[in-house]
Amino acid sequence: MNELLQMASVERNGSVVWDVEGEIDLASAPAFERQVSDSGAEGRAVVVDLGRVRYLDSAGLASLVRLHLQLDQRGSKLKVVVADGSVARSTITLAALDQVIAVFASLDGALAA
């Protein structure tokens, strides 16, 4: 496992929930993308909580976009949780990715949606 990035998943209310901690960059984005992608299945939403991510750049944003498209195609759905004021939130907002991807301020909000 990459030292930069720790991620673990649990199942909640029929969704896969990924808790991600660390940094998503050119080096760690491929592993991040692969793990999330593998967990997506038809009819089951994938929630990625990036609230504890300390760094997210365009390599990570590109992964999110690809995941969004992939999961969508498989009849699944990507939901991204980024707490207000978190680093990932500001990067996603800067890149206006919140207009493309379903972004939630809290995990409960994402699960309820």
Next chain:
Amino acid sequence: MPRATGDLRRFLDTYRQVAASLFEPQSRLGVAGAMVGPVRLALGADRAVVYGPPMLPAAEADVLPTGPGGAAPAAATDAAAALVPLVGEPASGPASTEPALVAAAHRQRRVAGPLPEPGGEELVAIPLADGHGPIGVAVFAFAPDGEGPLEPSWFDALELECREAMERGRLWEVKAGLREQTRQDQVRLEASERRLRRVLDGLFLFVGLLSPDGTLLEANRAALDAGGLEPGDVVGKPFWDTYWWAWDEGVQAELRAAVARAAAGRPSRYDVQVRLGGGRLITIDFQLVPVPDDDGRITYLVPSGLDITDRKRQEAELEQRLRDEQRAREQAEALQQLAEALGAASSSDDVYDAVVHSAAAVVGAAFANLAVPTEDDTVIALRNGPGLPGDIAARWTTVPVDTATPLGMALRTAATVWAADPVAIAERFPTGAADADAAGLRALGAVPVVGAGGRVVAVIGLAWHEPRPLTPELQAALAALAAVVGQAVERAGRFDAERHVAQALQAVLLPAGLPQLGTMELTARYLAAESTLAVGGDWYECFTIDAGRVVLALGDVVGRGLEAAATVGQLRAAVAALANSVPGPGALLDRLDGFVRHFPGAICTTVVCVELAIDTGELRYACAGHPPPLLVRADGSTVMLEGGRSTPIGISAGPRPEATARLEPGERLVLYTDGLVERRGERIDVGFDRLRAAATANAGHREAAFLDGILAATVPQAAGDDVCVLAVHRHHARQRLAVSVREGAPGLAAARHGLRGWLEELGADPATVDEVVLAAGEAMGNAVEHAYLADPTPGDVLLEATMMGGVLELTVSDFGAWRREAAPGPRGRGLGLMRLVMDEVRLEPSPSGTKVTMRRSMEVQG
């Protein structure tokens, strides 16, 4: 005095800015506007004005094959007096030299000036021309104390650029004019066609009567007279066997089918040709209508015909005319596109590519290629455009100049060569006739592209799939094509030359990359003497000899030109090889004394050599006949380091002395060659004082501005010697960070963490830290991902951060060649993100690597 720094990079930067500004406008007046606006700013001129005739001659569409190739607009050849200021601010005051300068530039068609004004301004006048000849003059005025680049060769380049921009502008005007003309023509044609129909509808009508089986029962007099017939000739016969119809089996069959349909109750109407007396054919609008009786049975068929021969001809003409205009429009657009592609070209290769891909469309040809003579003019290299079968293209890659080919002949005679049909091709160019035939080419042409000095720089080859005579219209179009291409080839050649020289100079004189020096920031400048093409003997070298120490050497080889450049290369290699094995700078110079026994060209070289401890700033130095290093304190005061002096290399006996000093945080050490302090007819201490004053005045600036400021104040315009200057700035630990990204992507995080820690220590607020780290991370990620494509082992990426005067400056440098275009896809976001979070983002690609510089104002504690 305006300064001529001669700095290649600055020249190319300025040139690029100028070219970009001149590329936008879509009219010649727009070009003039760009010249007094952005171009003036890029040049650093104080004032600019464009003179022209009271009204620019209209851009006529005469280069295009739409009409009889009208005469060129009257060029205001000897009418300098008639030029008036069109755009910008003309000189005021009766004593101004501006009118005289404008007249001179206009008459001689050459750049005039620089000429000093009574008020102290310096003026340069640039003649303006488009593809048809002179159209005016632009004047740039430089303030006496400005820093505007003012080297004559720059303005020659600018003149070429302007001429091209004006021609582009003119083509835009042509295109706009053409569009308007086409619209008016269409309106006119539609009106005349309506009138024609009204007239014809009242005319000549043929009418007859048939039984349902097609037997002609009656025909009217008009029909009989037209056919020269009597009723007995036709009545009682099947209608399709009558004289009118019995001239073509197809026509007859069509009529039989129409009769059958009419007999079944369905009318027919179609245009058809029928025969009249004397065998003449006319086109009629033919109708066949069934006539039912009261019970609904078909009892008769009524044929009728209206002569529409004239209408048909009109329609055909209209169609032809529209086709011609469509073609003219397409060709104008193709020429426009070619001009744009050529304007964007920055090397000969780009130009050649654009030509072979677009030239055919400009003149409606099927195929184009380009022939470029090799150095000795014996062989021409061909670049073939699309549209030639592969095996044939493979046979035609080079051609001896003296073979009988259109290309070779055009090259030898500098005239257009034409073979309008296969017979002409076979007769005149037997060598290529078989291949031309196999490729389906029925007409060949070759148009010479004439460059400066009347030399043929290239030949454009063109071919058509059908015979094609060389009409005056086509000739005009070819001339326009050749002119556009000629300018581009010439300009590209200049780019090529500049680039080659710059690369050669950099390779010989400048180290490929700078060592990683912690708080030490290293900046260098090299200015060639007078012309950018003169290779000088000034050089520098710097490299780390162990983890904590760096050696800087800077010297001046006797002589100029390639000989000197070769010696410089040897000296640099020697310094690098020796530095690790000698105890210090004095000993290094001793060893160089031994070295020159093998390389006599290096005798009398002057060198200053410094060994610097990166952590403490301790330095040992020795000067072999070289001007002393300059120490610039944080407060701007200066000290010459006058110790460690000895004679130039090769004329010393015994160990050379060295001295020590210390570079404190905030201080700079400046090494330089004598071009910075020496001026003919002036005592050397005047030069030293000037240097010290310039260093003091610029001490508050960042490195680039510091060195540029010193150079501007110390190097005279049209310097007789080249100049090399190298500065080391020891920053306070808090102000400066330098970290390397090693081993590619896995090393990115460590570099980001280093930057984050440094920013936090500075006391930047957390949101700002996140954003700056993001920008740096993007830049480093891009470098890691893109810089080393050609070379799969990831090289180093260097991140430097400097905090000075409330502004954070980040630079990310790599030493690989970037792909010229950004990788497509979401990675493209990187640059966008950087621009969002930083105040300024600049990308500087160079042959040795790419440097991204970003700035952001920042509040920090203390």
